[in-house]
Amino acid sequence: MGISERKEKQKQEIRKMILDASLKLFMEQGFENVSIRKIADLIEYSPTTVYLYFKDKNEILFNLHELGFQKMAEYNTDLWTIKNPLVRLTKMGEYYLQFGLENPAFYELMFILKAPMEALEALDANCEWKSGDQALGKLKNTLQECMDKNLIEKGDVDAMAMAIWSMVHGMVALAIRDRFDKLVPRDQMVPMMNKSLTWLLNALDVSGKKT
Amino acid sequence: MGISERKEKQKQEIRKMILDASLKLFMEQGFENVSIRKIADLIEYSPTTVYLYFKDKNEILFNLHELGFQKMAEYNTDLWTIKNPLVRLTKMGEYYLQFGLENPAFYELMFILKAPMEALEALDANCEWKSGDQALGKLKNTLQECMDKNLIEKGDVDAMAMAIWSMVHGMVALAIRDRFDKLVPRDQMVPMMNKSLTWLLNALDVSGKKT
DNA sequence: AAATATACTTAACACTGTTAAGTTTCCAAA
DNA sequence: TTTGGAAACTTAACAGTGTTAAGTATATTT
Numbered sequence: 001m002g003i004s005e006r007k008e009k010q011k012q013e014i015r016k017m018i019l020d021a022s023l024k025l026f027m028e029q030g031f032e033n034v035s036i037r038k039i040a041d042l043i044e045y046s047p048t049t050v051y052l053y054f055k056d057k058n059e060i061l062f063n064l065h066e067l068g069f070q071k072m073a074e075y076n077t078d079l080w081t082i083k084n085p086l087v088r089l090t091k092m093g094e095y096y097l098q099f100g101l102e103n104p105a106f107y108e109l110m111f112i113l114k115a116p117m118e119a120l121e122a123l124d125a126n127c128e129w130k131s132g133d134q135a136l137g138k139l140k141n142t143l144q145e146c147m148d149k150n151l152i153e154k155g156d157v158d159a160m161a162m163a164i165w166s167m168v169h170g171m172v173a174l175a176i177r178d179r180f181d182k183l184v185p186r187d188q189m190v191p192m193m194n195k196s197l198t199w200l201l202n203a204l205d206v207s208g209k210k211t
Numbered sequence: 212m213g214i215s216e217r218k219e220k221q222k223q224e225i226r227k228m229i230l231d232a233s234l235k236l237f238m239e240q241g242f243e244n245v246s247i248r249k250i251a252d253l254i255e256y257s258p259t260t261v262y263l264y265f266k267d268k269n270e271i272l273f274n275l276h277e278l279g280f281q282k283m284a285e286y287n288t289d290l291w292t293i294k295n296p297l298v299r300l301t302k303m304g305e306y307y308l309q310f311g312l313e314n315p316a317f318y319e320l321m322f323i324l325k326a327p328m329e330a331l332e333a334l335d336a337n338c339e340w341k342s343g344d345q346a347l348g349k350l351k352n353t354l355q356e357c358m359d360k361n362l363i364e365k366g367d368v369d370a371m372a373m374a375i376w377s378m379v380h381g382m383v384a385l386a387i388r389d390r391f392d393k394l395v396p397r398d399q400m401v402p403m404m405n406k407s408l409t410w411l412l413n414a415l416d417v418s419g420k421k422t
Numbered sequence: 423a424a425a426t427a428t429a430c431t432t433a434a435c436a437c438t439g440t441t442a443a444g445t446t447t448c449c450a451a452a
Numbered sequence: 453t454t455t456g457g458a459a460a461c462t463t464a465a466c467a468g469t470g471t472t473a474a475g476t477a478t479a480t481t482t
Contacts, residue, residue, distance in 0.1 A: 036438085037438080037439090047439090047462095048440085049460080051439095051440075052461075057440090111388070112388060117388070127393060129390075129394075132390060155410060158403065159403060160410060162382070162391075165385070166380075166385060169381040170381030173381065174376070177322070177323060177324070179328070179340075180373075182339060183344065192373060193373070195370040199370050199374055200374050203411075218428090246469065246470080256430075257432080263428095263429075268471090425482070426481070426482085427478105427479085428478080429478070429479090433473090434473085434474100437470085437471105438467100438469065440466085441465085443464085446459105446461075450458100451456085452453100452455075452456090
């Protein structure tokens with residue numbers, strides 16, 4: 001069965017070509033300029049061929065969204081060398097903001113656009129959002145560690161994780177959708193965002209307070 | 212000059228017709244299904260006529276976005292009867308979440324989509340985002356009041372406002388873009404969000420703590 | 423009544439995602 | 453080796469999008 005094996009390999013190669021082309025367009029011209037026809041042009045196939053390898057455009061965007069999570073992980077490589085969980089929490093937030101602002105196109109795909117989630121629903125019946133779930137898990141673990149070491153007040157980890165994630169997401173989302181432009185000058189935005197983050201985490205920190 | 216006055220009035224009437232039709236489509240079928248042709252069909256004019264009253268689609272969306280802020284204000288009518296600024300702050304957050312979840316289409320227009328901000332940039336050279344600025348101003352005032360009455364620790368009001376707005380925005384945005392679906396059951400989402408909000412505001416509250 | 427300004431429409435351009443139907447290519451069995 | 457059929461790929465089209473140039477009525481002014 002060496003022959004059907006090679007065929008399968010070739011199929012995967014074209015699949016990769018499509019994704020590579022999509023990624024190229026995506027990086028160069030942003031998400032809104034990735035069209036099936038442009039992808040097809042780039043790999044020199046007809047537009048309909050793309051549909052032999054992907055159900056629809058959403059499925060392609062879902063794959064790019066996964067690449068985004070990989071890229072995000074690169075920002076966090078040195079995170080787990082930090083022993084103090086509260087310091088780590090701060091860095092997690094800072095890296096999140098940095099990733100979002102430096103890769104707005106990826107960020108949109110990962111956390112703003114509906115398309116990848118629609119693909120997920122169509123793809124998977126049980127509908128696990130593995131990437132997002134995993135990332136949130138790390139936040140929860142760090143929070144739990146903070147609580148265990150009495151660095152922050154004890155409470156519902158899920159609610160806390162939701163609050164913190166929402167805050168950093170909110171900042172990135174409002175920033176890249178131009179809602180801060182009219183309120184904060186561009187060059188003061190990142191420092192401001194970090195200040196907000198520090199303020200929140202300071203309010204949580206009970207290690208230096210006499211309760 | 213009674214004649215040109217009447218003409219002006221008629222012009223404004225058709226402008227209103229377009230906006231009414233847009234709003235109707237928008238409410239019934241969501242933002243993504245508002246197209247120039249559908250608007251034109253509804254008011255029984257040709258699509259190009261719409262362009263005699265609005266520069267482009269973004270300008271129409273910008274007007275709907277303004278209507279969104281009006282609707283949001285309706286949620287906050289009883290807000291200023293609350294004397295305790297910290298309690299008011301909590302209610303502000305709760306109303307914000309409620310508005311966002313009950314009016315996702317408006318919310319997208321106001322805080323997620325790029326289109327209205329692009330219209331703003333094209334419309335106005337100085338580019339003030341009046342609606343957003345005003346809403347944020349109320350948050351800042353309440354925060355300042357909290358600080359003045361020693362209910363929360365003193366600090367940079369701008370950074371604090373940014374943090375809180377970002378958090379509630381983050382929650383609404385992640386919720387309506389289906390990022391919470393896989394992590395929190397739909398029926399537990401609102402309570403969870405309120406819990407997160409309360410947790411944050413509790414962490415801020417220093418009135419009951421011995422510093 | 424003729425000239426002009428206003429209001430509106432037709433037709434088109436250049437796109438979009440997607441699909442039905444047709445063609446070419448390639449591999450396996452007769 | 454020829455034939456049958458599956459697999460890979462393309463052409464053409466559908467139905468839609470925002471937007472604009474050019475043309476046509478309508479109404480006002482000269």
